[in-house]
Amino acid sequence: MKKTLIAMATVAVISTPLHAGMEDDPTLVKLMIDQLEQRNGDEEDPVVLESDLWIGKDLHKLWLKADVESVDGETEQAEVQARYSRAVAPYWDFQVGLRSDLKPSDEKRDWLALGFRGLAPYFFDIDAALYIGEQGRTQLTFDTEYEVMFTQRLVLSPEMQLTINGKEDKALGLGTGLSSLEAGLRLRYEIVREFAPYIGVNWEGAFGKTADYIEDAGGETSDTQFVVGIRAWY
Numbered sequence: 399m400k401k402t403l404i405a406m407a408t409v410a411v412i413s414t415p416l417h418a419g420m421e422d423d424p425t426l427v428k429l430m431i432d433q434l435e436q437r438n439g440d441e442e443d444p445v446v447l448e449s450d451l452w453i454g455k456d457l458h459k460l461w462l463k464a465d466v467e468s469v470d471g472e473t474e475q476a477e478v479q480a481r482y483s484r485a486v487a488p489y490w491d492f493q494v495g496l497r498s499d500l501k502p503s504d505e506k507r508d509w510l511a512l513g514f515r516g517l518a519p520y521f522f523d524i525d526a527a528l529y530i531g532e533q534g535r536t537q538l539t540f541d542t543e544y545e546v547m548f549t550q551r552l553v554l555s556p557e558m559q560l561t562i563n564g565k566e567d568k569a570l571g572l573g574t575g576l577s578s579l580e581a582g583l584r585l586r587y588e589i590v591r592e593f594a595p596y597i598g599v600n601w602e603g604a605f606g607k608t609a610d611y612i613e614d615a616g617g618e619t620s621d622t623q624f625v626v627g628i629r630a631w632y
Contacts, residue, residue, distance in 0.1 A: 573607020
């Protein structure tokens with residue numbers, strides 16, 4: 399009888415899953431500093447920060463986003479977002495939340511954000527969003543990024559961002575339709591997976607009425623910048 403009980407206990411231990419007693423869908427946190435870089439071009443030489451922080455589970459997450467640009471120590475543009483993210487398909491999340499343009503402070507804008515974020519076929523990282531603001535303002539942004547692995551540590555990353563405005567905003571010098579396009583190419587070396595310095599080139603261009611506003615103010619409608627920066631996540 400004693401031997402039978404020992405045998406039954408042994409079978410029970412062996413058949414128990416290794417993850418028993420552990421949470422199947424734990425709460426996770428990730429901070430991604432996608433770009434922290436110095437840009438040098440024909441116009442201004444800004445320092446740019448683009449970062450994300452998310453916390454949540456497989457299906458539900460809270461995303462916090464920050465995009466900041468400063469020149470000579472003065473913040474010229476600052477945008478923050480808070481989005482609720484819900485997985486709707488493999489590799490795809492639907493997001494809804496708020497965006498606030500904090501700088502320039504005298505022309506602050508608040509928006510409702512609706513978007514999709516995920517991984518398209520052939521591993522294109524996509525972030526597309528529609529923003530709805532006051533006085534009938536709308537804006538559509540589309541970001542895409544791809545990674546080319548030369549080695550396990552050396553990675554080339556082409557990316558593109560375009561912005562389309564549904565209504566003219568004279569105060570900010572934005573016209574309707576396609577207003578700006580930004581394209582970059584960055585080569586990073588992952589010292590460890592979580593930390594990678596990089597170099598690259600970034601091009602920015604304005605179009606339509608937005609370009610007219612820039613020309614009227616004596617600015618250039620396009621600029622090519624050489625960049626150096628770091629990418630990190632925790």
